[in-house]
Amino acid sequence: MSAHAHPDLTRNQTLVFGALAGSVGPLSAYSILDRLRGQGFRAPLQVYRALDKLIELGLVHRLESINAFVACRQPECETHGSIAFAICDRCGSVSEFADDGVTRRLEGWAKAEGFDLNKTTIELRGRCRACRVA
Amino acid sequence: MSAHAHPDLTRNQTLVFGALAGSVGPLSAYSILDRLRGQGFRAPLQVYRALDKLIELGLVHRLESINAFVACRQPECETHGSIAFAICDRCGSVSEFADDGVTRRLEGWAKAEGFDLNKTTIELRGRCRACRVA
């Protein structure tokens, strides 16, 4: 399922993570809600609260440019300073990767500018190899 | 005002760009709308349509992680493959910068993966030098 240990998730957190882990692509909070109505979910806040916790734990990432969420699929994700995502605009697939060279340069800029860096968002939009020809 | 030439903008485009260029920080589409009600703006679409065009022209950038927009302030912005933004979570200030090393590495990854790269989003969140101490 995941490259991470799951430190005692609650029921709601487990359900939300399961929805994401079982999906091939990213899901919006509202589509997660719809998938979990059968399990008793009724309001967006149930999803958002679980997502907040899962993101804090590093099990889930938020894709800022499409307002959606994915289960982490990068082994040793948190050992890297920043993570990048490549999102296919045609099929919706997401590739997660780390490039320490990119991280070093961005952290170098921050240090030089006195910017206290908290979180880095790197998202590539385009067409994946499979969709490129089509 | 700007580092760019302004190729015959329409009235609405001029007003929206003026609002952004005259603001110290980024603005949301709805706060732009509020600022332009006195000039006859009535609906969000008037703002979004102007923004679409201004972004296409490279005069304005969208900040994905805060759903807001800024006037471009980077000289020769479009000569770089990708642009990064550092956003202060306390005062809202935004620094725009280009790092060709970062661009090279991300483009390198895309080429190696066969990913047809269309747009790159790089956003740093944290505290600017001035807010870091406070």
Add this chain to the structure above:
DNA sequence: TTGCAGATGTTATAGCATTACACAACAATG
């Protein structure tokens, strides 16, 4: 027992963005 922290349930509301349709201005074509 009491108190606290974290998680949950529910309703309402706020904030962001697009769809759909009608109309106006203008240039290019024939």
Add this chain to the structure above:
DNA sequence: CATTGTTGTGTAATGCTATAACATCTGCAA
């Protein structure tokens, strides 16, 4: 001139994303 196509505009309605506010419940520690 009449036609056609393109781009911008105005307006209303709708849809999608996210949070505020308040009540309740659970488990655990003092």
